[in-house]
Amino acid sequence: MTIGEFNSKFRSDLTELYSKKEISSLFKIVLENTLSFDITKFYLKPDYLLNINELTKLNKFKDELKTGKPFQYIVGETKFHNYKFYVNNSVLIPRVETEGLVDWILSDNRESKTTAIDFCSGSGCIAVTVKIERKKWDIFALETSKKAIELAKLNSSRYSVNVNYIHADIFSWDVCGEFDIIISNPPYIAESQKKLMEPNVLNFEPKKSIFVSNDNPLIFYKRIFDISRLKLKAGGRIYFEINPKFKSRLISLSKKYQFSNYELKKDIFKRNRYIKFQK
Numbered sequence: 264m265t266i267g268e269f270n271s272k273f274r275s276d277l278t279e280l281y282s283k284k285e286i287s288s289l290f291k292i293v294l295e296n297t298l299s300f301d302i303t304k305f306y307l308k309p310d311y312l313l314n315i316n317e318l319t320k321l322n323k324f325k326d327e328l329k330t331g332k333p334f335q336y337i338v339g340e341t342k343f344h345n346y347k348f349y350v351n352n353s354v355l356i357p358r359v360e361t362e363g364l365v366d367w368i369l370s371d372n373r374e375s376k377t378t379a380i381d382f383c384s385g386s387g388c389i390a391v392t393v394k395i396e397r398k399k400w401d402i403f404a405l406e407t408s409k410k411a412i413e414l415a416k417l418n419s420s421r422y423s424v425n426v427n428y429i430h431a432d433i434f435s436w437d438v439c440g441e442f443d444i445i446i447s448n449p450p451y452i453a454e455s456q457k458k459l460m461e462p463n464v465l466n467f468e469p470k471k472s473i474f475v476s477n478d479n480p481l482i483f484y485k486r487i488f489d490i491s492r493l494k495l496k497a498g499g500r501i502y503f504e505i506n507p508k509f510k511s512r513l514i515s516l517s518k519k520y521q522f523s524n525y526e527l528k529k530d531i532f533k534r535n536r537y538i539k540f541q542k
């Protein structure tokens with residue numbers, strides 16, 4: 264089979280699951296990751312005859328895509344803020360929206376002695392990126408999934424940075440230390456929003472990373488406000504990624520915890536996605 268013929272088969276096999284544009288970018292990813300072929304080479308040599316080994320690898324990737332598995336899990340890594348992060352099905356795939364949270368933290372806070380904690384750290388994308396960019400900071404990252412912590416440690420090692428991982432459930436964590444900065448992108452999608460979500464998210468990404476109950480969708484934020492009342496230093500800041508749907512409820516809640524000094528920011532899709540509180 265030539266690579267041009269494989270391209271036609273790839274398109275017809277994935278057409279029910281993805282748009283034309285998505286298939287084109289997936290094709291590019293498949294070529295790069297299985298054959299180290301860039302797309303220009305494909306355009307120059309559509310008659311390139313695939314050997315059996317190459318064809319086997321391409322078909323395996325295509326068959327996994329056909330199940331709806333996100334390509335990041337197939338490749339085993341993704342890009343976040345110009346860095347590559349290992350991912351697997353124990354962690355949420357870092358989202359482009361979350362890069363905006365990291366940008367805000369970095370533009371607000373220069374390099375100087377700072378102690379920060381990232382609650383619900385998953386793959387470590389936030390904590391590791393901040394540590395790469397702010398070498399003098401002491402960074403802690405708390406996460407309940409042991410497998411996620413193992414993966415996050417690989418991500419820290421990949422960039423030779425030291426993040427202090429805490430394996431704990433945020434709700435039973437025996438709070439210790441004091442912090443200048445508290446960061447979190449916790450689970451924030453209400454169960455009732457499930458029906459709006461893509462099947463590849465629902466079927467493949469860990470539910471514990473995503474969903475909160477309809478009755479108490481701000482449960483993680485409440486707990487973090489509780490911790491912040493005790494452990495955030497005066498003048499310290501909290502940076503949250505939020506569900507735009509719960510923006511007003513979160514602001515009302517913050518007042519109860521006496522965190523009334525806040526600033527909102529929109530993500531690249533112009534949705535209210537981040538909020539900062541100052542103590």
Ligand SMILES: C[S@@+](CC[C@H](N)C(=O)[O-])C[C@H]1O[C@@H](n2cnc3c(N)ncnc32)[C@H](O)[C@@H]1O
Nearest residue numbers: 357383384385406407408432433448449450472
């Ligand atoms: C939305 S993901 C965010 C992951 C990562 N910070 C990011 O931005 O990609 C939320 C994370 O919270 C973790 N988590 C869920 N319940 C938790 C709990 N009770 N205590 C600590 N972490 C929890 C999940 O395992 C998941 O890794």
